[in-house]
Amino acid sequence: MATIRPFRALRPEPNVAAAVSAVPYDVVNTAEARALAAGDPLSFLHVSRPEIDLPDGTDPYADQVYAKARENFETLKREAPLSVELQPSLYVYRLQMGTHSQTGIAACCSMDEYDADIIKKHERTRKDKEDDRTRHMLAISAQTGPVFMTYRQRPEINEILATTKDSDPLYDFVAPDEIQHTMWRVNASNVQPLVEAFQSVRSIYIADGHHRAASAARARDTLKAENSAHRGDEAYNFFLCVLFTSNEVQILPYNRIVKELNGLNPRQLLSTLEKQFEVQAGGPPSPAEKGAISMRLENQWYSLSLLSEVTKPLGPIASLDVSVLEDRILEPILGITDIRTDKRIDFVGGIRGPAELERMVADGRAAVAFSMYPVSLDELMAISDAGAIMPPKSTWFEPKLRDGLLSHLISGEE
Known part of the structure; x- marks a missing residue:
């Protein structure tokens, strides 16, 4: 009640x-x-x-x-x-x-x-x-x-x-x-x-x-x-x-930008991502469905999706795209262990659109940007009903x- x-x-x-x-x-x-x-x-x-x-x-x-x-x-x-x-x-x-x-x-x-x-x-x-x-x-x-x-x-x-x-x-x-x-x-x-x-x-x-x-x-x-x-x-x-x-x-997406590549150059980053993700150059600036992440690197968009042979995350939180990004890319590859405190990462509300991510990469404010598919309200409610906590900066209303x-x-x- x-x-x-x-x-x-x-x-x-x-x-x-x-x-x-x-x-x-x-x-x-x-x-x-x-x-x-x-x-x-x-x-x-x-x-x-x-x-x-x-x-x-x-x-x-x-x-x-x-x-x-x-x-x-x-x-x-x-x-x-x-x-x-x-x-x-x-x-x-x-x-x-x-x-x-x-x-x-x-x-x-x-x-x-x-x-x-x-x-x-x-x-x-x-x-x-x-x-x-x-x-x-x-x-x-x-x-x-x-x-x-x-x-x-x-x-x-x-x-x-x-x-x-x-x-x-x-x-x-x-x-x-x-x-x-x-x-x-x-x-x-x-x-x-x-x-x-x-x-x-x-x-x-x-x-x-x-x-x-x-x-x-x-x-x-x-x-x-x-x-x-x-x-x-x-x-x-x-x-x-x-x-x-x-x-x-x-709900709009809450996008991410990262200011440096943890010692990698762009080619090395792409090569590392290809071990877990299908990486397609020329992908859309905004992902079309859950399970896809759009990445802006240098002057190009890439579409990322987990390879079929890679173990898929289970559970309402681990399966969120923002969790996949954090668990498979930000922490193990870019060295960001706490997105709440690490100064190398920042967040961009979805209302600004992917064009803002393009500008931030182009002018050097970001080395790489990630455009996310929005969390659904059903996902939010299910996680809340379970008494669980979503990753920081998961939703932009x-x-x-x-x-x-x-x-x-x-x-x-x-």
Whole structure:
């Protein structure tokens, strides 16, 4: 049984929603965030990446950064303005990217269900990233970036979503990245039926936002320890999420680039790969099916697939293409034993396409690049249901949710 809870959102007025909303904090670095927010005092990046308003070179984890986040949040509340809903509500949030559309429910999910693994995870988190968002949440007393969740569709939920979308939206705008964001408030008469419909959902899955969820749990622990009268229904015991039906969610590949060839020259690399892989020159920039990897080396694409006589990997994790790449190429041939910490490897979201990999190899930022076939949502759910963990950087979800449209205050009562 999954719990969703209506909440009193802190949100901008419709006429400034587009200006306030911003890309997720973790898809841009400081320089990119500063450039995006330049000349836009209402951009939520001033809250989510407050180091952009401090001198160049400021440690993004310094105390003054979190103090600046709190200051900027209070300023934005006044000047945008941002207002708190009078009554707890649920919201329908639609993303449109070209011909692809997906519709989700913005709500709060239960930290207790996160702890109990009703909310499924598939990714390990890094302590430094958890530390950052935990401090940020506690500094501003709010969760401002929703966790992207998915669930197996149910007809009764779809019916309420369809009814809600027949009404006038709260927000409807196209962001600079050409993604259309449309949001409706669920009619009060449909809130409880929607809550009850989710009680028939056995599990919900974190698609994108493991660090936000883990940080919300740590912030909860801090606030719970400070509250001698803790009951379990406090705002901090729930976290902001948007839940999309699984048949609409789109996963793109998460590609890899490697900066040097571990002492090999390109011809030696190809010769070594041919011991395990069928290597075809002139292959496609993007693999057409699971089991194929496209490799950019020098000025050419190659298609890699395991030779028929090579022992095939078994199991839901070992058989992932990203695992094959890691286990058969990155570690034994290129000497990369930990892709989370090795500085010779980097990751490129699938939204940038194989052309970005070509550019990185051509200009010397990479010695070799690997274009992957995307992990399927069925694979992700099966791994999550098994309580297993996928290799780092296995999935890239598009389109992305915007920060700043809905915030969940975690101090006081709902």
